Amino acid sequence: MSILCHIAISEGRIKRSSLETLSHARHIAKKNNMEVSAVIIDVKAGNYVPEVKKFGVSKIYTIESPLFEHHINSPLIEALIKVINLEKPKVMTFASTESIKDVLGAVGSRTKAGVIPDVASFDLQNGTIHAQRPIMASKFLADTESNADLVLVSVRSGSYDVQESPGDAEVIKVDFDFDENNIRQKIREIISTSGDKIDLSEAQIVVAAGRGVKDEEGKKLIMELSEVLGAAIGASRSVVETGMFSPSTQIGQTGKVVSPQLYLAVGISGAIQHTSGMVNSRIIVAINKDPEAPIFDIANYGLVGDLYKILPLLIGQIKSAKNK
């Protein structure tokens, strides 16, 4: 019996959330006297084997094909089914990425698995998976369980810490002879992010502007910050009403409800009409001149100061932190 962990690769790197999930899966496996295996599906899956070996897995499956250069659901589904049939795990875990959201239901349906998507935490006890899922825009947690023979679990990023554990895994190269004629969808074009509208309601990072952002200069800083973070842009009602930000960016009671990994509230005082739309963000950063602003009551990290001085420094520092 084993737990099989899918290792997501994005832009030449292993997704941190995959390693978070793998670290937790190893912990659960140990408790249940099970083994942990991993699968890497990528154009160059083999490149990532040394990194995954650091995580105490017993087997690493690699599936390589040029088909995985871009996300296309049908070959990814076939690859996942193939490795599930080889390994026959009790549980398969995934980082909850857009690519996985795209295929999880189909893989579950093919394998007749119990599928528990987008969990904040999970455990395995006596053959039953118990998971906690944020629901209704993260207002509540639903305790969800499945005792199916195979359970697929996708995990929100930031749910667990990455912990290495030495081990020497057996590497198994899986042949993948997928007939390209079976792909019924064709990619016409990929428009990569920056400058593009990121789906605010499910963005991983949101930079939100409030009344403190007074002019085009302030707006420019917000745009720059969102760009270096790959963030979606949000706004409080006041700057939407002045026309500086579009209505689709409004967050709060009359706007969108978001729960990203990181929410930067810039020049936002933190009225309940706004915070009801973002209070379930994992990490909240507040930047505000007024040390008494209510936003500081819910912020993990609060910076008291002038956003026009703070943002240019922040943009520079994040750039260098990301490049290191």
Added chain:
Amino acid sequence: MKFYACIKQVPDLAGPMRVKDNELIQDSDRLMLNAYDASAVEEALVITEKHGGDVEVVLVGLEKAKETARKALAMGASKGTMITIDDGLNLDSAGYAEILAAFFKGAEFDVIVCGKQSQDTDAGLTGSMLAHKLQIPYASNAVGLDVDEASGMVIVKRQGDIGQEIIELPAPCLVTCSNDMNDPRIPTLKGIMQSKRKPFDAIDVKTLGLESSDLNSFIKTKVTGYRNTPGRKPGIKMEGEPEDIVKQLVDLLDNEAKVL
């Protein structure tokens, strides 16, 4: 083109709700059309208005879900089918997909559209489960949708992990829709009046050949209780020279919060 929109009735998320003894209590009776499904209906209507065709809606739910199906008809869908299930049957995504698959095996369609997830469970599984059961290609999380008249291909712009992907699908196919793709129309009074004369079938799930006992065997997951999301406490408040506090913040974001 013939479109079907799969829709669901959900509680009003803006209304008062609370957890009591592990149960989720809704303090208002307001039930709504799932916002993501509303975007799917809207998009199908826009496309058929542009290229010709027809939009039907299908809904699985309890008797009271009928008003939600009516709303889609008032928006402009031509026909509604409501598949009623027994109260107390706790369908998960697999259960819904099984019922919808049974329905679509007897229907003719070019494109099935549905919300990318429902607002009450945020699971986002039913669409791709249904596509698999029907053996048709699909795309999820669409932020744009159109039909290429020359080739008859369905063109989907979807939000992926690293950008937007524009993909072509041959009909019949299925597309799950984001609510960012449009602003669903509000039914006009005329639309509401017309909706009352539109064909509307209410069928019991048993007429699709599915007994409750069968459905129970398709259900693979169950919700055992609800809790409030834990509240927040104030964290670290940094004051001082901008250079210093920014440095401190970036360090915390990188090494403590691990969000960079």
